[in-house]
Amino acid sequence: MKKKVLSLMLAASMVFGLAACGSSDTQPAAEPAAEPAATEETTAAEPAAADTTEAAGPDERGMQDGKFVDTRHITVELYDRNVDGGTEAGNNAWTQWIQQQMLDRYNVEVEFVTVSRWDEATDINNLLASQSAPDICYTYNYSAIQTYANMGGVIDLAPLLDQNKDLVPSMFDWLGEDVIYQDLDPNAGTLWAIEGKRNEICRINTFIRQDWLDKLGLEVPTTKQEFEDCLVAFKDNADTLLGADASKMVPLSISYDVGWRAATLIESFMDPAITDKEYYVNGYDSRAFTQNGTKEAVRLLNKWYNAGLIWKDFAVHTGDDTTEDDMIKAGFVGAFIHNYDYPFRNGKDSINATLAAQFGDDAKFVAINTFEDKNGGYNKYTYSNTGDRKVFFPATNDEPIASLCYLEFISQPETIKFLQIGEEGVTHTVDASGAIVIQEPDEAHHDWYQNSGKNIDMTINCNGLRLDTEELTVQSLAFAYAEVDPADVQDAIKVALVDAKTPKTPSVGDIQAETEGTDLDGKRDQAYDKAVVASEADFDSVWDLGMEEYLAAGGQAIIDERTAAWEATYSSDNL
Amino acid sequence: MSEAKEKKPAYKPPKQKLTKTYLKRYWQLYALLALPLIYLAVFKYLPMRYIILAFKEYKLNMPLSEMPWANVRGETDALKYFKQAFGNVDFRRALWNTLKLNLLDLIMGFPAPIIFALILNELCFKRFKKVVQTIAYMPHFLSWVIIASLCSQLFAPTDGLINSLIVRMGGEAIPFLDDPSHWVGTYVGAGVWQSFGWGSIIYLAAIAGINTELYEAASVDGAGRFRKMWHITLPGIKPTIVVLLIMNLGYIMGGGFERPWAMKNNLVIEVAEVISTYVYKVGIQGLKISLTTAVGLFQSVVGLFFLLAANTISRKLGERGIW
Numbered sequence: 043m044k045k046k047v048l049s050l051m052l053a054a055s056m057v058f059g060l061a062a063c064g065s066s067d068t069q070p071a072a073e074p075a076a077e078p079a080a081t082e083e084t085t086a087a088e089p090a091a092a093d094t095t096e097a098a099g100p101d102e103r104g105m106q107d108g109k110f111v112d113t114r115h116i117t118v119e120l121y122d123r124n125v126d127g128g129t130e131a132g133n134n135a136w137t138q139w140i141q142q143q144m145l146d147r148y149n150v151e152v153e154f155v156t157v158s159r160w161d162e163a164t165d166i167n168n169l170l171a172s173q174s175a176p177d178i179c180y181t182y183n184y185s186a187i188q189t190y191a192n193m194g195g196v197i198d199l200a201p202l203l204d205q206n207k208d209l210v211p212s213m214f215d216w217l218g219e220d221v222i223y224q225d226l227d228p229n230a231g232t233l234w235a236i237e238g239k240r241n242e243i244c245r246i247n248t249f250i251r252q253d254w255l256d257k258l259g260l261e262v263p264t265t266k267q268e269f270e271d272c273l274v275a276f277k278d279n280a281d282t283l284l285g286a287d288a289s290k291m292v293p294l295s296i297s298y299d300v301g302w303r304a305a306t307l308i309e310s311f312m313d314p315a316i317t318d319k320e321y322y323v324n325g326y327d328s329r330a331f332t333q334n335g336t337k338e339a340v341r342l343l344n345k346w347y348n349a350g351l352i353w354k355d356f357a358v359h360t361g362d363d364t365t366e367d368d369m370i371k372a373g374f375v376g377a378f379i380h381n382y383d384y385p386f387r388n389g390k391d392s393i394n395a396t397l398a399a400q401f402g403d404d405a406k407f408v409a410i411n412t413f414e415d416k417n418g419g420y421n422k423y424t425y426s427n428t429g430d431r432k433v434f435f436p437a438t439n440d441e442p443i444a445s446l447c448y449l450e451f452i453s454q455p456e457t458i459k460f461l462q463i464g465e466e467g468v469t470h471t472v473d474a475s476g477a478i479v480i481q482e483p484d485e486a487h488h489d490w491y492q493n494s495g496k497n498i499d500m501t502i503n504c505n506g507l508r509l510d511t512e513e514l515t516v517q518s519l520a521f522a523y524a525e526v527d528p529a530d531v532q533d534a535i536k537v538a539l540v541d542a543k544t545p546k547t548p549s550v551g552d553i554q555a556e557t558e559g560t561d562l563d564g565k566r567d568q569a570y571d572k573a574v575v576a577s578e579a580d581f582d583s584v585w586d587l588g589m590e591e592y593l594a595a596g597g598q599a600i601i602d603e604r605t606a607a608w609e610a611t612y613s614s615d616n617l
Numbered sequence: 618m619s620e621a622k623e624k625k626p627a628y629k630p631p632k633q634k635l636t637k638t639y640l641k642r643y644w645q646l647y648a649l650l651a652l653p654l655i656y657l658a659v660f661k662y663l664p665m666r667y668i669i670l671a672f673k674e675y676k677l678n679m680p681l682s683e684m685p686w687a688n689v690r691g692e693t694d695a696l697k698y699f700k701q702a703f704g705n706v707d708f709r710r711a712l713w714n715t716l717k718l719n720l721l722d723l724i725m726g727f728p729a730p731i732i733f734a735l736i737l738n739e740l741c742f743k744r745f746k747k748v749v750q751t752i753a754y755m756p757h758f759l760s761w762v763i764i765a766s767l768c769s770q771l772f773a774p775t776d777g778l779i780n781s782l783i784v785r786m787g788g789e790a791i792p793f794l795d796d797p798s799h800w801v802g803t804y805v806g807a808g809v810w811q812s813f814g815w816g817s818i819i820y821l822a823a824i825a826g827i828n829t830e831l832y833e834a835a836s837v838d839g840a841g842r843f844r845k846m847w848h849i850t851l852p853g854i855k856p857t858i859v860v861l862l863i864m865n866l867g868y869i870m871g872g873g874f875e876r877p878w879a880m881k882n883n884l885v886i887e888v889a890e891v892i893s894t895y896v897y898k899v900g901i902q903g904l905k906i907s908l909t910t911a912v913g914l915f916q917s918v919v920g921l922f923f924l925l926a927a928n929t930i931s932r933k934l935g936e937r938g939i940w
Contacts, residue, residue, distance in 0.1 A: 194678035
């Protein structure tokens with residue numbers, strides 16, 4: 043009898059256990075519509091609730107004196123960069139500060155939802171599909187947001203901003219009407235996302251080992267030919283430069299992401315007189331794949347690759363593999379092209395600080411201009427200062443007003459300033475000239491460690507230093523990197539701005555074709571990589587085949603629709 | 618064959634009626650059986666209703682039943698996504714690669730554990746046998762991400778251990794990872810390496826079940842090692858081999874995701890892209906849910922046909938099927 047009871051209980055408990063697992067697993071997927079419907083209800087219900095209160099009570103938003111009467115709860119996306127020696131992305135002194143501020147100012151509880159910086163697109167896709175995306179999301183990729191919007195997954199911000207403009211004065215101050223409404227579709231009148239702004243527009247630099255040049259008695263190269271000669275000299279003198287490690291010599295290193303990692307070279311092959319229209323039409327892709335001139339730039343890379351001047355293994359390491367960084371830090375690499383401040387990033391772990399620690403202060407990368415364009419200048423592009431990360435509210439956001447309050451809070455100058463530089467003595471000092479000098483917090487204040495430089499992941503609509511005055515900002519830029527020589531940073535900024543053009547951002551509405559391509563980024567990288575490693579004789583056919591596949595997979599449709607949209611909006615080829 | 622003929626008049630259990638006494642006596646067994654059935658229903662059968670997404674336009678904010686049928690500018694075309702898939706060069710390539718890589722895996726990977734089990738069975742030193750077995754099992758417990766990074770450490774064009782050894786000895790580096798045909802070899806080799814040890818367990822168990830008297834009788838008749846292997850061991854494990862072969866044929870259109878995903882790179886993508894990675898890239902990363910559901914459905918249906926066909930053939934040949 044006892045045995046029977048026991049087995050019955052066992053069986054029953056397992057059945058319930060399984061059933062519980064099953065239902066909790068399937069429910070969110072089973073009722074996707076329930077939540078958006080609820081959203082409308084709550085927003086609709088708010089004014090009704092407000093009506094019943096007395097005149098002195100909360101307004102129709104449920105707010106009194108700019109503060110919610112009942113505590114609201116919102117979730118906010120935050121990149122997790124999984125930094126070595128960093129802090130927990132969603133729970134550290136900075137996030138706690140934001141949470142406290144939001145609670146004090148608006149009576150809004152903020153919960154951070156962390157997504158991997160490197161898989162953010164996939165993570166957000168999954169969160170959206172499971173109806174659990176954070177109330178405030180951001181991404182760099184507008185066509186992704188457009189895809190979500192086509193699937194009914196995004197709130198139209200146009201009416202929301204219309205009704206609540208008074209709540210977000212700082213956001214309008216900071217971004218301005220042009221940026222805020224940049225993605226407004228002129229036909230449908232919808233606004234799926236609010237663009238952010240870049241306050242540092244420098245984009246990409248070419249870097250070379252200064253100490254290697256000195257050791258070999260070479261001048262800093264100023265043309266492509268001189269640069270190539272330097273690479274050859276590095277290769278031929280590997281024994282002098284690396285001794286026992288001579289076989290590890292890599293004169294120029296790139297990664298699988300050729301479009302980015304050869305950008306200065308590619309842009310030097312583009313026509314400096316290119317029209318805004320042409321740049322825009324081929325500019326879907328920040329990797330300039332379809333721009334005129336790119337092919338010739340890659341042909342040069344291909345020549346260098348076949349001459350043994352480029353890292354042979356670049357294409358087999360993908361994603362966030364650190365092999366290349368490790369190689370640069372170990373001192374095996376002579377030159378590379380990357381983000382304008384790449385050797386300075388990450389304090390003690392930065393490339394230049396690591397090199398200095400091993401080989402002395404002379405060992406460092408410096409930024410150079412060496413790829414001349416057809417006019418003899420150094421044609422290159424900066425970031426556009428309007429349009430950076432794009433903030434959007436998923437359809438599951440049932441606190442759009444509180445979310446707007448968050449955008450207001452995060453746009454205020456004091457908020458941005460504090461998040462970027464923190465407290466004096468902890469994360470920065472002020473030097474004699476008044477410039478802000480960023481430093482890593484000591485052990486006791488480790489919780490104030492910035493997981494992203496200047497906390498750019500938290501200042502979601504401001505990318506780059508933004509201090510009280512523009513002068514102070516410019517003055518402090520070079521001091522924003524701990525543990526490296528500010529003079530090198532200053533140089534890198536200067537170099538990045540020589541002959542640099544800032545792309546104009548037209549406002550022509552949504553391009554549907556951008557949501558329809560299949561794996562365009564992948565195709566682009568594959569075409570780039572294969573063309574670089576092809577034999578010189580095969581280069582043309584390999585490149586053309588890659589281009590053909592890219593265009594067929596949706597690239598051509600984007601170019602055509604962009605052309606049509608431009609022609610429908612503007613009468614001239616230049617803005 | 619003679620064995621199979623003997624089996625023909627199969628044993629039929631007497632029919633049991635579902636009487637009260639029967640249920641009273643055995644209800645516990647049925648209660649236990651219910652658990653896996655519920656598991657299957659909840660996790661395998663319930664999700665199947667989402668197959669219909671292959672014929673609908675996926676929406677983030679609607680229940681399944683309200684999502685509109687697949688349409689081209691408003692005109693309903695339920696097969697739109699199937700047409701799109703088959704019109705897509707990447708899908709066709711992924712389909713072909715899936716078949717090719719799985720077939721190679723089957724040809725190279727299927728006999729390996731059988732041969733290994735036969736060799737192990739012939740070892741006389743028990744201790745040595747145990748050690749070899751344990752070492753051979755180990756790779757099975759490594760995830761593909763680890764194996765892929767092992768591969769890139771060992772086989773990278775210049776930094777890899779093997780190639781730097783070859784170059785140092787005056788040879789020419791072998792493009793294990795960056796040349797498509799070499800990559801296929803590396804891929805298949807890594808697969809065999811990872812699974813042959815683990816796969817041999819089931820054969821060893823089958824071998825252990827063979828009546829030792831058969832071996833003794835064969836020895837008396839003067840049979841040597843290879844004769845015994847060929848005439849006793851192999852026929853003894855034949856049913857196991859056939860069942861596993863059928864199951865493997867069922868996977869020929871499927872196959873895991875981690876292995877190709879972790880091992881691929883941009884230079885070999887034309888041989889490395891398989892259906893599972895294509896579905897992930899386009900469906901999950903690119904949020905084309907309907908298109909990739911269609912692809913997945915197609916894959917499952919073809920896989921099912923392979924399985925049914927293999928089963929039928931094996932029954933025709935007189936072996937036991939899996940059902």
